[in-house]
Amino acid sequence: MKFPPYKSTFSLTGAINTKKVIRYPLGFSDNTSFEKTQNKVCTEFVDAIFDEYLLHGAKIEMGKVNLKKDLSIDVKHNFPFFKMHFEIEGSSSYSPRNEKSLPVIIPNGYHQLFFFPKVDGVLSFPANITRNTLEITLSLSFVHKVFKDNWEELERLGDAIRNNQPFVFGEKSHKINSEMLLVIQQIANCKIDNHYRTHYLECKIIELLILQLQDFKDRSKDIHIIRHHDKIVEAKSFIEENISGQLTISSIAKKIGMNTQDLKKEFKINFGQTIFKFITARRMELAEGMLKSSSKSVYEIAEIVGYKYSQHFTKAFKKYFGVNPSTYRKET
Structure with missing residues (x-):
């Protein structure tokens, strides 16, 4: 049997028999239209409901998670990982196993943008907080389609992608601004027919990405450094x-x-x-x-x-x- 090339593996840290493997076709979807699934998880320590949208070149995940205990998850992705992450409520952190890679800390109400050639580390989430998040993972083909060869528009992130090196926008955590929240709400509340929805969501992803890049570029903003x-x-x-x-x-x-x-x-x-x-x-x-x-x-x-x-x-x-x-x- 030939498996799709994208593979994500998750398991609870320190626990046995909790491994979950998710496979995606190249670029997350081999269809021209989008695919939507809704996932619900209800256990003794977590209640979660979130939607997943698969477009050709992009994966959108958004929803709410209520944790009753601190949670640590071992995670691996075998594909280049370009991610737009918004912690609308709640917080999360990623600690890599490879000392040459980089940690990611995204506090409550903040956003981050990062690239990893591969992912192998631990995701951590604190208890007693309802997480409301939007996470958009882009394939490099999607990024190429948007920026062509104009890597300078991505600044240092573009250099990292070209050199296949991990990159996070420093330790600076940027607050989600009102413009971003508006686009996030438009993505969440999209009612457009299937025929046009893919194009609409792609446009909103690009708009949100540009808002992130502009925010990171503007160093005069009130940025709290952790x-x-x-x-x-x-x-x-x-x-x-x-x-x-x-x-x-x-x-x-x-x-x-x-x-x-x-x-x-x-x-x-x-x-x-x-x-x-x-x-x-x-x-x-x-x-x-x-x-x-x-x-x-x-x-x-x-x-x-x-x-x-x-x-x-x-x-x-x-x-x-x-x-x-x-x-x-x-x-x-």
């Missing part, structure tokens, strides 16, 4: 390892060697929520598990998850789940 990604990850680990303690912004900042303002700002950019909300979510998850599976009293659970006074824990639990801990235990 300077302390490793320290922010360290802060997250410190919180999770010391969730029973009296955690404060100042104590976390002191532990990782950052000032409190940078810590608060960059934590939210990286993980899509404030440190306070992250700590509360982790404490509530831990408390929920103990209410379901242990006979510990509410007072004991409050102490274990870092609350000095049980009444403060009860108030926080009710705000988070809608009922107090005792009622929750009875109902479950």
Whole structure:
């Protein structure tokens, strides 16, 4: 049997029997019209619904994903990977296995544009955030069709494609602007008949790509540089390892060697929520598990998850789940 040349492989990091292989024809579709499929995933830790559009030379994926636990996915693509990525809500990061490749960090409300000759690494997504994303993967034939040999229009990205080298627009994360959001909405709400839809979507992809290139070119915009990604990850680990303690912004900042303002700002950019909300979510998850599976009293659970006074824990639990801990235990 002859398989299509494009191959994508996904599996949950550290888990067995979760491998999924997806194959596409050269350029994602060998039809002149578009193909649309809708995918739904519902498990104990993820609820997702997203649409996939396959055009000749382009793949569009958009939808919403609600994660109940942090998720890491091993991913491989055996084809040149030119991607336009928009994290409308939520955040994601990619860590390559090959030290010669490049990481990609796309915070909440930001976009990125990158090229990899091949992909082999780990995708990571934080829990308790509903991700609303648009991801457009282009074949190099599509890029050639748009820009011909005018690689200078793609600036450094064009040089990387010509030299078959990985490229990401630095560590600078650019906010999705109103013009981009309008085009994203037009793609999502497209009602044009099948006969013309392919041409319409191709035009919108090109328009969105040009908006991205223009945004990256304009260095005078207010661009937030993620300077302390490793320290922010360290802060997250410190919180999770010391969730029973009296955690404060100042104590976390002191532990990782950052000032409190940078810590608060960059934590939210990286993980899509404030440190306070992250700590509360982790404490509530831990408390929920103990209410379901242990006979510990509410007072004991409050102490274990870092609350000095049980009444403060009860108030926080009710705000988070809608009922107090005792009622929750009875109902479950």
